[in-house]
Amino acid sequence: MAGDRAVLDRSGLPSSNRGVSEFRNDTGTLTVGIDWFSASVDMFAVLNELAFRDGDSYEDVRQWIDYSAENARVVALQMFCFFFAGLGLELDETVGGGRFYTWRVKIIDKAKKFVGMIELGGEECRRADGAYTARLELTGDGCKTMSAARCGHAQRWLELRAKLESCAGRITRVDVCADDLIGEYPLRLAQKWYEEGEFNNRGQRPKAELIDDYDSGDGKTFYVGGKKSEKQLRVYEKGREQGDKNSPWVRYEAQFRNSNRKELPLDILRDPATYLLGAYPVLSFLNCVATRIEITKAAVEATWKSARRHLRRQYGATLRFIVQHCPDADALKAVIESCTSPKLPGWATGDTAAHWPEIAAVQLTQEGVTA
Incomplete structure (x- = not known):
């Protein structure tokens, strides 16, 4: 095992898993990342951010999208650029028919391999509150590309989280995987935990199933929970599945789905390790997973940029009108406060104010005056 660890330390992660996550232990032998992602978003909130066909009614734009595949791709491209620009995808x-939506456009990598999709159009895309939605999806390969781009997991996934929050995004499915690259927590250990009741929930034991390779070297898979339930854990011999019959690499992968009873929190994109451990406390070995960058700082930066962009595009002209007609700073403050809500947004923290440049500059000036 020591030899395996040394090889991993020198060469990094296996090529099929490199860049999946910024969440790993000191030796790089235990990592946590996102391996599947899908969400619905308020389509017109996104188009408003981009000022697309500004002035047209939502119904006119929706009918224009439904009219032809070409029109649908124009809108899909707008959404692709908003959410996934800069990934190299x-x-x-080609535009095809969607499963729940009228149109589906594939997201592909440079090798033209399918890594995700955008779906939109049709009456089935309307939420109960009347909002028209579009659907985003990234496969495992799409998620790897997302995690590997630019600054790694935190920067890219936190930017996506902030954009989802700005357009009423709801995660519909996310798969979180923990990779034990040296086999310290083998599949048979997960079976033992199941037999001991460690996966029981409120006294109820979930269903379990073993797909046995009968020691052929192709790899075993152990399932805990139903495929269509809110969560299901898959434990499988990932390295052997990839073709190495002697590989010790084991993957613990949880599939989380939203339901009418429970929505998936956007913060699962910020810290997938915490949510995986919270769903399955028996996976206590995840406590040793550490972040390699300062997550809070990255989250704050991604959030305030999205909030300011949304404020400027949606209400910039109104704010300009208010500024022009207020005689002094006190009057401006009074008018602005008359338009505010007593509640603060979920992303608002002391750190957010410190990282918002204009707010930080004003605070610094006031501190100088006070001093």
Whole structure:
């Protein structure tokens, strides 16, 4: 085992898993990342951010999208650029029919391999509150590309989280995987935990199933929970599945789904390790997973940029009108306060104010005056 650890330390993660996560232990032998993602978003909130066909009614735009595949791709491209620009991915030229939506456009990588999709159009896309939605999806390969781009997991996924929050995004499915690269927590250990009741929930034991390779070297898979339930854990011999019959690499992968009873929190994109451990406390070995960058700072930066962009695009002209017609700073403050809500947004913390440049500059000036 020591030899395995040394090889991993020198060469990094296996090529099929490199860049999946910024969440890993000191030796790089235990990592946590996101391996599947899908969400619905308020389509017109996104288009408003981009000022797309500004002035047209939502119904006119919706009918225009439904009219042709070409129109649908134009809107899908707008959404692709908003959420996934800079990843090195592309939007396919071909538009097909969707499963729940009228249109589906594939997201592909440079090798033209399918890594995700955008779905939109049709009456089925309307939420109970009347909002028209579009659907985003990234496969495991799409998530790897997302995590590997630029600054790694935290920067890219936190930017996505902030954008989802700005357009009423709801996660519909996310898979969180923990990779034990040296086999310290083998599949048979997960079976033992199940037999001991460690996966029981409120006294109820979930269903379990073993897909046995009968020691052929192809790899075993152990399932805990139903495939269509709110959560299901899959434990499988990932390295052997990839073709190495002697690999010790084991993956613990939880599939989380939203339901009418429970929505998935956007923060699962910020810290997947915490949510995986929270769902399955028996996976206590995840406590040793550490972040390699300052997550809070990255989260704050991604959030305030999205909030300021949304404020400027949606209400910039109104704010300009208010500024022009207020005679002094006190009057401006009074008018602005008359338009505010007593509640603060979920992302608002002391750190947010410190990282918002204009607010920080004003605070610094006031501190100087006070001093």
